[in-house]
Amino acid sequence: MMRRTLFLLIVGLGGAAILLALGVWQVQRLAWKQQIIQTIESRIAADPVALPAAPDAEADAYRPVAVQGTLGTGALHVLVSQKETGAGYRVIAPLSLGEGRMIMADLGFVLAADKASVAPSGPVTLTGNLQWPQEVDGFTPAPDIQGNIWFARDVPAMAEVLGTEPTLVVARRIEPAIAGLSPLPVATARIPNDHLQYAITWFSLAAIWLAMSIMFLRRRRAPQTKG
Template sequence: MRRSLFLLIIGLGGAAILLALGIWQVQRLGWKQAIIADIDSRIAAAPVALPTNPDPETDSYLPVAVSGQIEPGALHVLVSQKQLGAGYRVIAPFRTDEGRLILADLGFLIDEQKDSAAPIGPADITGNLQWPREVDGFTPEPDTARNIWFARDVDAMAEALGTEPLLLVARETSLADSPVTPLPVDTAAIPNDHLQYAITWFSLAALWLAMSLAFLRRRPAAKAES
């Protein structure tokens, strides 16, 4: 009797812990969905003028429209796009009509066109401010000799090009017949696996209960046979 009670406690206790983890992931899912919905609304808002002193926390994803001049010296960040293959994000110095020099992420350039002339000259750009966190301890140093970067490091790129540490990711540009295709800011890149985690925990809870019940039912039968 004591052994059966102990097994019952272990079975119910383990299932309760697994269910609690599943419920926590459901709560995290709601939290993440609210964040993504907020970001989506900020991305799609009407564009405004470039802020004087943009803040990475409050102005991230802010839609902005600027006019000015794309200057020489674009940097290439190695990326890959589905159905297109390997290529590069083109990060160019952009001087606004007000005289500010910022970084402009103009979009994707396929690998075969890397050595072609990058867009230079007058342009209008509508996009979103972003401070991407793509650099970690495993990110290689940029190959400056071949102009290949492996992440969008805003501070390092700004230092290399002599611009403000400010990145505008283009959604639309006035560049006609340009080989560079805009890669707008997209919340699809934000990881949101909480539903899968919740299903996993709930499935484990059900399995734990089934195994515990089977073990409890098996013990009296084994005892009767002895």
């Protein structure tokens, strides 16, 4: 009887300790993620600089830049949906900077109904942020090249199709403005940060586990009445 009670006590306290440790780990991850988001936000809001000669996906991620160039034809369309607006497309156009250098410009959102009528081209001054979105995974459908429908911003693949370097500037401001297009600036709102919810879940499970263990031990120790 004593050995069984000791075993149940160890299981109850051990299980609660593990769940509490997982909760503490998520709290630590929350602080880490918040620090990352603050760093990204400060970089996004910095003053724009000239486009680096050889942008690096890690060192230059979210770096604000200002560029002047000429938009080329043949823009790619990435399927997206906007709250309170509906389905539409991100418009990714080739941008010639002169001297043979070409990059890609994410010009923003166009409604699905207006897709055919919006064909940006010509000289522009663009202020935005460098970004290498991580939107492609094992579940992302292959792009419909013939129909010009992409399901994620795959920078290397889009650059190959457009004949540009794999550099993407996401527009914050375009001068002159392009009718029918609304810029979708880089922001941290879409960076997942669910660690607080996970922490609450683990702490709640620890409390439930401990309460159930105590109730079970009390039942086993309660005197048995014989009829």
